[in-house]
Amino acid sequence: DAKTTQPTSMDCAEGRAANLPCNHSTISGNEYVYWYRQIHSQGPQYIIHGLKNNETNEMASLIITEDRKSSTLILPHATLRDTAVYYCIVRSYSGGSNYKLTFGKGTLLTVNP
Amino acid sequence: ETGVTQSPTHLIKTRGQQVTLRCSSQSGHNTVSWYQQALGQGPQFIFQYYREEENGRGNFPPRFSGLQFPNYSSELNVNALELDDSALYLCASSPLVRVGDSYNEQFFGPGTRLTVL
Numbered sequence: 153d154a155k156t157t158q159p160t161s162m163d164c165a166e167g168r169a170a171n172l173p174c175n176h177s178t179i180s181g182n183e184y185v186y187w188y189r190q191i192h193s194q195g196p197q198y199i200i201h202g203l204k205n206n207e208t209n210e211m212a213s214l215i216i217t218e219d220r221k222s223s224t225l226i227l228p229h230a231t232l233r234d235t236a237v238y239y240c241i242v243r244s245y246s247g248g249s250n251y252k253l254t255f256g257k258g259t260l261l262t263v264n265p
Numbered sequence: 266e267t268g269v270t271q272s273p274t275h276l277i278k279t280r281g282q283q284v285t286l287r288c289s290s291q292s293g294h295n296t297v298s299w300y301q302q303a304l305g306q307g308p309q310f311i312f313q314y315y316r317e318e319e320n321g322r323g324n325f326p327p328r329f330s331g332l333q334f335p336n337y338s339s340e341l342n343v344n345a346l347e348l349d350d351s352a353l354y355l356c357a358s359s360p361l362v363r364v365g366d367s368y369n370e371q372f373f374g375p376g377t378r379l380t381v382l
Contacts, residue, residue, distance in 0.1 A: 193375075194373075194375055194376075195269070195357070195373030195374050195375050196371075196373045198370040198371065198372070237307075239307060252298070252313065252321055252323070253298075253300075253310065254310065255308045255309070256307050257307055258307055
Protein backbone atom coordinates (compact mmCIF):
# COMPACT_ATOMS: atom_id res chain seq x y z
CA ASP A 153 0.00 0.00 0.00
CA ALA A 154 1.19 3.51 -0.78
CA LYS A 155 2.70 5.65 1.94
CA THR A 156 0.84 8.73 3.21
CA THR A 157 2.12 11.96 4.76
CA GLN A 158 0.03 14.04 7.16
CA PRO A 159 0.78 17.00 9.42
CA THR A 160 1.40 15.98 13.01
CA SER A 161 -1.19 18.35 14.45
CA MET A 162 -3.74 20.99 13.54
CA ASP A 163 -6.06 23.35 15.41
CA CYS A 164 -9.53 24.46 14.45
CA ALA A 165 -12.09 26.78 16.03
CA GLU A 166 -15.41 25.26 16.99
CA GLY A 167 -18.03 25.81 14.29
CA ARG A 168 -15.48 26.38 11.57
CA ALA A 169 -14.52 23.97 8.83
CA ALA A 170 -11.56 21.69 9.52
CA ASN A 171 -9.49 20.83 6.45
CA LEU A 172 -7.07 17.95 6.98
CA PRO A 173 -4.55 17.37 4.18
CA CYS A 174 -2.91 14.11 3.15
CA ASN A 175 -0.21 13.47 0.57
CA HIS A 176 -0.07 10.09 -1.18
CA SER A 177 2.14 10.80 -4.18
CA THR A 178 2.91 7.12 -4.89
CA ILE A 179 -0.74 6.04 -5.03
CA SER A 180 -1.53 3.61 -7.82
CA GLY A 181 -4.62 3.20 -9.93
CA ASN A 182 -6.30 0.49 -7.87
CA GLU A 183 -5.76 2.13 -4.48
CA TYR A 184 -8.48 3.87 -2.52
CA VAL A 185 -8.06 6.66 0.02
CA TYR A 186 -9.64 5.94 3.40
CA TRP A 187 -10.02 8.18 6.42
CA TYR A 188 -10.44 6.95 9.98
CA ARG A 189 -10.33 8.83 13.23
CA GLN A 190 -9.54 7.79 16.78
CA ILE A 191 -10.94 9.65 19.71
CA HIS A 192 -8.89 9.30 22.86
CA SER A 193 -9.16 5.86 24.48
CA GLN A 194 -11.47 4.51 21.77
CA GLY A 195 -10.99 2.29 18.72
CA PRO A 196 -10.62 3.91 15.28
CA GLN A 197 -13.83 4.93 13.52
CA TYR A 198 -14.41 4.88 9.77
CA ILE A 199 -15.19 8.28 8.26
CA ILE A 200 -15.16 8.11 4.48
CA HIS A 201 -13.33 6.69 1.47
CA GLY A 202 -12.94 7.41 -2.24
CA LEU A 203 -11.11 6.47 -5.41
CA LYS A 204 -11.01 9.56 -7.61
CA ASN A 205 -14.31 11.38 -7.31
CA ASN A 206 -15.09 13.66 -4.41
CA GLU A 207 -17.24 12.01 -1.79
CA THR A 208 -19.58 13.32 0.89
CA ASN A 209 -21.44 11.65 3.72
CA GLU A 210 -23.06 12.73 6.95
CA MET A 211 -19.71 13.05 8.69
CA ALA A 212 -17.39 14.66 6.17
CA SER A 213 -16.35 15.41 2.61
CA LEU A 214 -13.35 13.97 0.83
CA ILE A 215 -11.69 15.98 -1.92
CA ILE A 216 -9.17 14.06 -4.06
CA THR A 217 -6.99 15.97 -6.51
CA GLU A 218 -7.22 15.11 -10.18
CA ASP A 219 -3.78 13.46 -10.19
CA ARG A 220 -4.81 11.59 -6.98
CA LYS A 221 -1.54 12.47 -5.29
CA SER A 222 -3.22 14.25 -2.41
CA SER A 223 -6.56 14.56 -0.69
CA THR A 224 -8.31 16.70 1.91
CA LEU A 225 -10.79 15.61 4.52
CA ILE A 226 -13.26 18.36 5.35
CA LEU A 227 -15.32 18.49 8.54
CA PRO A 228 -17.72 21.30 7.63
CA HIS A 229 -18.64 22.48 11.13
CA ALA A 230 -16.16 21.13 13.65
CA THR A 231 -17.32 20.49 17.22
CA LEU A 232 -15.36 19.77 20.36
CA ARG A 233 -16.25 16.11 19.92
CA ASP A 234 -14.30 16.06 16.65
CA THR A 235 -11.04 16.38 18.59
CA ALA A 236 -9.23 13.18 17.61
CA VAL A 237 -6.34 11.69 15.66
CA TYR A 238 -7.26 11.48 11.97
CA TYR A 239 -5.65 8.79 9.84
CA CYS A 240 -5.37 8.90 6.05
CA ILE A 241 -4.87 5.40 4.64
CA VAL A 242 -4.27 4.21 1.09
CA ARG A 243 -5.31 0.66 0.40
CA SER A 244 -5.48 -1.59 -2.62
CA TYR A 245 -7.96 -4.30 -3.42
CA SER A 246 -5.60 -6.86 -4.85
CA GLY A 247 -4.45 -9.88 -2.97
CA GLY A 248 -5.91 -11.85 -0.14
CA SER A 249 -5.17 -9.42 2.65
CA ASN A 250 -7.19 -6.60 1.22
CA TYR A 251 -8.76 -5.84 4.56
CA LYS A 252 -5.47 -4.77 6.11
CA LEU A 253 -5.30 -1.13 7.15
CA THR A 254 -1.83 0.41 7.31
CA PHE A 255 -1.96 3.30 9.78
CA GLY A 256 0.62 6.07 10.04
CA LYS A 257 0.80 8.44 12.99
CA GLY A 258 -2.09 10.56 11.73
CA THR A 259 -2.97 14.17 12.46
CA LEU A 260 -4.09 15.25 15.92
CA LEU A 261 -6.93 17.69 15.31
CA THR A 262 -7.76 19.86 18.31
CA VAL A 263 -11.03 21.77 18.11
CA ASN A 264 -10.94 24.80 20.38
CA PRO A 265 -13.98 26.54 21.90
CA GLU B 266 -27.21 -4.39 16.79
CA THR B 267 -24.28 -5.02 19.13
CA GLY B 268 -20.93 -3.56 18.15
CA VAL B 269 -17.51 -5.12 18.52
CA THR B 270 -16.71 -5.98 22.11
CA GLN B 271 -13.38 -6.91 23.66
CA SER B 272 -12.36 -8.39 26.98
CA PRO B 273 -10.77 -7.72 29.30
CA THR B 274 -10.55 -3.93 29.27
CA HIS B 275 -7.23 -3.84 31.06
CA LEU B 276 -4.68 -6.49 31.90
CA ILE B 277 -1.36 -6.56 33.71
CA LYS B 278 1.11 -9.38 33.13
CA THR B 279 4.77 -10.03 33.80
CA ARG B 280 7.51 -10.90 31.33
CA GLY B 281 7.44 -14.48 30.13
CA GLN B 282 3.77 -15.01 30.85
CA GLN B 283 1.11 -15.82 28.30
CA VAL B 284 -2.06 -13.83 27.64
CA THR B 285 -5.34 -14.41 25.80
CA LEU B 286 -7.46 -11.52 24.59
CA ARG B 287 -11.00 -11.96 23.34
CA CYS B 288 -13.15 -10.29 20.73
CA SER B 289 -16.79 -10.64 19.73
CA SER B 290 -17.40 -9.39 16.24
CA GLN B 291 -20.36 -7.31 15.18
CA SER B 292 -23.42 -9.29 14.18
CA GLY B 293 -23.18 -10.53 10.60
CA HIS B 294 -19.44 -9.93 10.30
CA ASN B 295 -17.29 -12.93 9.43
CA THR B 296 -13.86 -11.31 9.23
CA VAL B 297 -11.83 -10.29 12.25
CA SER B 298 -8.54 -8.39 12.30
CA TRP B 299 -6.23 -7.68 15.21
CA TYR B 300 -4.05 -4.61 15.62
CA GLN B 301 -1.42 -3.55 18.15
CA GLN B 302 -1.19 0.12 19.05
CA ALA B 303 1.83 1.28 21.03
CA LEU B 304 1.62 4.60 22.85
CA GLY B 305 1.76 7.53 20.44
CA GLN B 306 1.70 5.32 17.35
CA GLY B 307 -0.96 4.27 14.88
CA PRO B 308 -2.36 0.73 15.04
CA GLN B 309 -0.19 -1.96 13.44
CA PHE B 310 -1.80 -4.94 11.70
CA ILE B 311 -1.13 -8.27 13.40
CA PHE B 312 -3.32 -10.69 11.45
CA GLN B 313 -6.77 -11.30 10.06
CA TYR B 314 -9.13 -14.26 10.25
CA TYR B 315 -11.77 -15.13 7.71
CA ARG B 316 -14.01 -18.19 8.19
CA GLU B 317 -11.73 -19.54 10.92
CA GLU B 318 -8.58 -19.39 8.79
CA GLU B 319 -5.71 -16.90 9.01
CA ASN B 320 -6.02 -14.63 5.98
CA GLY B 321 -2.99 -12.37 6.12
CA ARG B 322 -0.38 -11.55 8.72
CA GLY B 323 1.69 -8.51 9.56
CA ASN B 324 5.28 -8.36 10.76
CA PHE B 325 4.75 -10.08 14.11
CA PRO B 326 6.60 -13.15 15.46
CA PRO B 327 4.95 -16.57 15.78
CA ARG B 328 4.40 -16.10 19.50
CA PHE B 329 1.45 -13.97 18.40
CA SER B 330 -1.26 -16.41 17.39
CA GLY B 331 -5.00 -16.36 16.98
CA LEU B 332 -8.18 -18.29 16.60
CA GLN B 333 -11.56 -17.62 15.11
CA PHE B 334 -14.57 -19.61 16.20
CA PRO B 335 -17.65 -20.73 14.24
CA ASN B 336 -19.61 -17.81 15.69
CA TYR B 337 -16.87 -15.52 14.28
CA SER B 338 -15.60 -14.44 17.68
CA SER B 339 -11.83 -14.46 18.00
CA GLU B 340 -8.91 -14.77 20.38
CA LEU B 341 -5.43 -13.30 20.27
CA ASN B 342 -2.79 -15.24 22.17
CA VAL B 343 0.64 -13.92 22.99
CA ASN B 344 3.26 -16.24 24.49
CA ALA B 345 6.48 -15.34 26.28
CA LEU B 346 5.43 -11.75 26.88
CA GLU B 347 8.04 -9.03 26.48
CA LEU B 348 8.02 -5.49 27.84
CA ASP B 349 7.51 -4.13 24.30
CA ASP B 350 4.24 -6.04 24.05
CA SER B 351 2.70 -3.40 26.29
CA ALA B 352 0.11 -1.74 24.06
CA LEU B 353 -3.54 -1.30 23.23
CA TYR B 354 -4.79 -4.34 21.31
CA LEU B 355 -7.61 -3.60 18.93
CA CYS B 356 -9.98 -6.00 17.27
CA ALA B 357 -11.90 -5.02 14.14
CA SER B 358 -14.62 -6.90 12.33
CA SER B 359 -15.93 -6.46 8.83
CA PRO B 360 -18.75 -7.99 6.82
CA LEU B 361 -18.41 -10.34 3.90
CA VAL B 362 -17.23 -8.21 1.03
CA ARG B 363 -17.51 -9.20 -2.60
CA VAL B 364 -14.32 -9.20 -4.65
CA GLY B 365 -13.81 -5.71 -6.04
CA ASP B 366 -16.23 -4.10 -3.62
CA SER B 367 -14.67 -0.92 -2.31
CA TYR B 368 -16.89 -0.64 0.74
CA ASN B 369 -14.79 -2.41 3.26
CA GLU B 370 -15.36 -0.60 6.50
CA GLN B 371 -13.79 -2.13 9.55
CA PHE B 372 -15.58 -1.70 12.86
CA PHE B 373 -13.22 -1.44 15.78
CA GLY B 374 -13.75 -2.44 19.37
CA PRO B 375 -12.60 -0.30 22.30
CA GLY B 376 -9.44 -2.34 22.76
CA THR B 377 -7.65 -4.16 25.58
CA ARG B 378 -4.87 -2.27 27.34
CA LEU B 379 -2.07 -4.74 28.11
CA THR B 380 0.73 -3.78 30.46
CA VAL B 381 3.76 -6.07 30.75
CA LEU B 382 5.94 -5.54 33.81
